[in-house]
Amino acid sequence: MNAATTALILVGYQNDYFATDGILRGVVEDPHGVDRVLDNTLAFIRALAPTDATIISTPIILAPDYRAMASPVGILNTMKEVGAFKEGSTGAENIPALDEFGDRVLYVGGKVGFNAFSNTTLGDVLSERGIENVLVCGMVTSLCIDSTGRAAYERGYNVTILSDCSSARTDTEHQFFCENVFPLYGRAASSTEVLNEMSSVSV
Numbered sequence: 691m692n693a694a695t696t697a698l699i700l701v702g703y704q705n706d707y708f709a710t711d712g713i714l715r716g717v718v719e720d721p722h723g724v725d726r727v728l729d730n731t732l733a734f735i736r737a738l739a740p741t742d743a744t745i746i747s748t749p750i751i752l753a754p755d756y757r758a759m760a761s762p763v764g765i766l767n768t769m770k771e772v773g774a775f776k777e778g779s780t781g782a783e784n785i786p787a788l789d790e791f792g793d794r795v796l797y798v799g800g801k802v803g804f805n806a807f808s809n810t811t812l813g814d815v816l817s818e819r820g821i822e823n824v825l826v827c828g829m830v831t832s833l834c835i836d837s838t839g840r841a842a843y844e845r846g847y848n849v850t851i852l853s854d855c856s857s858a859r860t861d862t863e864h865q866f867f868c869e870n871v872f873p874l875y876g877r878a879a880s881s882t883e884v885l886n887e888m889s890s891v892s893v
Contacts, residue, residue: 691887693741697821700731700747700795701806701828701838703788706774706781713772713781717830723857724829731827731855732787734881739794741888744819746796748806748838750775751782804837813845823848825884827855831864840875849876850884 706714708728718724738745754777756770769775775782788795800810807813816824824847826839835856843849851872858864868878 691823691884693738693743693888695820695822696825696888697744697746697816697819697823698735698738698825698827699806699812699838699842700745700788701826701834702750702830703728703731703747703785703828704749704775704781705783705785707829708785708787709781714769714774717768717859718857723861727827727829727855727857728785728787730881731852732790734827734852734855734885735791735795737885739791743888744796744816744821745791745794746798746812746815747784747788748798748801748810748812749782749784750801750803750834751777751799752802753777804834805841806834806838807841807845816845816847821847823850825850825852827852827881829857831856831858831867836867836871839872843875851876851878852881852884853878854880854882 706712708724709715715724735745752769752775773779784797796815798806798810798812798815802809824842826835826842826849828835835851839849839851851868853868856864858867872878
């Protein structure tokens with residue numbers, strides 16, 4: 691895998707999910723799993739940072755009136771009820787840990803649903819940079835990660851979901867998607883496996 695034609699898409703790395711007092715942290719059955727995902731992700735970014743790989747964060751920011759959610763169901767309704775990712779709130783802010791990487795991480799705004807390509811310029815950014823391989827990680831495996839991975843596949847990219855840098859609501863759900871869903875349009879692999887495939891990265 692060539693780092694120059696590879697992009698890492700970070701999904702949902704915001705305080706409402708990852709902060710110890712994040713209002714959506716409880717969506718995940720094992721709160722400590724969120725910390726493991728973050729530790730693995732930061733280690734992976736540190737390994738990618740010296741390379742030519744593109745690193746993009748796609749936060750979800752919602753208007754205070756949640757007008758993007760006319761008839762929300764499931765977790766989207768939960769977001770609306772608890773006021774998650776509300777524009778201007780601390781919970782909607784990117785996690786402070788990403789500050790370590792400065793402008794090495796690009797931020798693409800506009801995401802208001804599961805799919806990081808919808809209503810954003812993500813597709814244009816990837817095209818302009820000649821990206822062929824898309825790595826997806828973050829929250830939540832069965833929702834935003836799956837939706838973004840499928841959208842990337844439909845746009846012609848080789849898709850890899852980073853299994854140890856993503857979390858679902860339960861471990862069972864996470865494993866099911868990694869073993870049965872992602873192979874339908876791409877694959878699931880650990881961050882270590884991906885780094886081993888990138889000859890320009892020292893592991």
